[in-house]
Amino acid sequence: MAKHTVTMTINGESVTAEVDSRLLLVHFIRENLDMTGTHIGCDTSSCGACTILIDGKSVKSCTYLTVRADGANITTIEGIAADGTNHPLQQAFHDQHGLHCGFCTPGMIMRSIDMLENNPNPTEEEIRWGISGNLCRCTGYNNIVKSIQQAAKEMQQEKEPTV
Amino acid sequence: MIPANFTYHKATTLQEAIALSGELGEEAKYMSGGHSLLPMMKLRFATPEHIIDISKIQGLSYIKEDDDLLKIGGLTTQTEIEHNALLQEKYPIFGDAVWLTADPSVRNCGTIGGNIAHGDAANDQPALMLALRATIIAEGTDGKKEIPIDEFFHGFYMTALEQGDILTEIQIPKARKNSGGAYYKMERKVGDYATAGVAVHIELDDAGVCTEIGIGLTNVSAVPMRLERGEAFLRGKAVTDALIEEVAQMASEDCEPESDLRGSEAYKRSIVNTLTKRMLNKALERARQ
Numbered sequence: 001m002a003k004h005t006v007t008m009t010i011n012g013e014s015v016t017a018e019v020d021s022r023l024l025l026v027h028f029i030r031e032n033l034d035m036t037g038t039h040i041g042c043d044t045s046s047c048g049a050c051t052i053l054i055d056g057k058s059v060k061s062c063t064y065l066t067v068r069a070d071g072a073n074i075t076t077i078e079g080i081a082a083d084g085t086n087h088p089l090q091q092a093f094h095d096q097h098g099l100h101c102g103f104c105t106p107g108m109i110m111r112s113i114d115m116l117e118n119n120p121n122p123t124e125e126e127i128r129w130g131i132s133g134n135l136c137r138c139t140g141y142n143n144i145v146k147s148i149q150q151a152a153k154e155m156q157q158e159k160e161p162t163v
Numbered sequence: 164m165i166p167a168n169f170t171y172h173k174a175t176t177l178q179e180a181i182a183l184s185g186e187l188g189e190e191a192k193y194m195s196g197g198h199s200l201l202p203m204m205k206l207r208f209a210t211p212e213h214i215i216d217i218s219k220i221q222g223l224s225y226i227k228e229d230d231d232l233l234k235i236g237g238l239t240t241q242t243e244i245e246h247n248a249l250l251q252e253k254y255p256i257f258g259d260a261v262w263l264t265a266d267p268s269v270r271n272c273g274t275i276g277g278n279i280a281h282g283d284a285a286n287d288q289p290a291l292m293l294a295l296r297a298t299i300i301a302e303g304t305d306g307k308k309e310i311p312i313d314e315f316f317h318g319f320y321m322t323a324l325e326q327g328d329i330l331t332e333i334q335i336p337k338a339r340k341n342s343g344g345a346y347y348k349m350e351r352k353v354g355d356y357a358t359a360g361v362a363v364h365i366e367l368d369d370a371g372v373c374t375e376i377g378i379g380l381t382n383v384s385a386v387p388m389r390l391e392r393g394e395a396f397l398r399g400k401a402v403t404d405a406l407i408e409e410v411a412q413m414a415s416e417d418c419e420p421e422s423d424l425r426g427s428e429a430y431k432r433s434i435v436n437t438l439t440k441r442m443l444n445k446a447l448e449r450a451r452q
Contacts (some may be wrong), residue, residue, distance in 0.1 A: 020168075
């Protein structure tokens with residue numbers, strides 16, 4: 001079995017490990033690094049529960065080899081709150097009751113970070129298309145959309161210079 | 164699910180990838196975005212002994228016009244295609260298709276080269292390539308080759324690419340005045356493969372007569388299919404609603420869908436009929452703008 005030494009930055013910290021060719025990134029994150037905020041749902045790149053950011057782009061980590069992430073900058077749900085303060089998306093999901101069981105929530109939030117980066121002021125339709133690769137089996141989409149709308153607004157205000 | 168054992172190799176240049184493939188032989192597969200191949204490996208539909216990662220090769224991700232051609236690098240991701248200003252302005256058929264392909268996170272990984280090289284008639288790009296009369300550029304152990312799209316798709320997951328060949332570029336005749344294209348697919352749910360899909364590219368002269376037309380069909384045959392009869396019928400004519408009706412009928416007759424989870428054969432023929440009409444009208448509307 002081929003082993004590879006990989007080094008990547010995860011949530012700002014450098015991690016080096018020896019991994020098999022076939023180790024999937026979601027397993028590396030959950031089992032080797034013990035960060036279980038990234039979930040495994042369908043395991044077939046349909047549901048988005050395992051969504052993380054690789055170099056700023058949302059990726060389904062169940063369909064990504066760990067060796068391919070050598071040298072990458074990775075962000076998981078554990079890495080987005082700054083010094084104990086919720087990320088605006090985390091806070092918005094809390095405020096708007098954007099979750100029922102919560103299983104899809106980390107993936108929804110990681111996907112939304114990428115979406116809002118590319119489109120800071122999305123329409124409702126753009127939000128619904130934007131999270132089309134993330135499934136909520138509780139079907140709580142209305143409040144998820146409201147959460148993303150709230151966060152979009154706040155993140156834009158943060159960016160605008162105060163008078 | 165975890166793929167069966169294999170050995171991973173990273174190639175940083177095209178030459179290195181081709182050399183590795185030559186060395187490792189038939190049991191080696193290239194991986195670019197990995198979003199077709201890796202799911203197949205997890206399900207054991209594919210069990211390559213070696214994976215050659217070509218995603219880190221520099222210089223194969225671009226979209227540009229060069230002389231008479233639109234050139235798209237093989238490693239250009241679907242997301243890059245989606246956000247590209249040139250394609251948005253002059254080649255809206257790409258936006259039509261990418262919007263309906265998988266979902267945004269998958270599109271962040273998936274490449275146009277992989278979508279075509281995979282040789283799956285269910286993928287969306289092959290129908291576009293047929294409609295746009297693309298030429299596929301590949302490099303391999305025998306050097307560089309140019310493959311007209313009509314000679315590219317050989318069968319289920321089989322293409323003109325030989326062991327060691329990498330799809331490096333797609334070349335498409337540059338958009339002319341009075342030309343337009345459109346694509347749509349019916350899907351059971353967002354991100355699904357097409358129940359059926361139709362791509363149309365049409366070129367008109369100043370009098371509104373159709374000088375060139377390409378019609379490609381998605382997922383209604385074993386191999387991505389060109390509607391030859393409909394193209395020959397429209398070429399040289401001023402397109403009318405009555406002619407569009409006839410071409411749509413030809414499309415529903417000539418396609419070769421099979422009944423499956425996505426619908427019965429009759430249902431798919433009916434969809435192909437409707438979509439052919441809609442896409443001809445949409446392409447015409449864009450050509451006349």
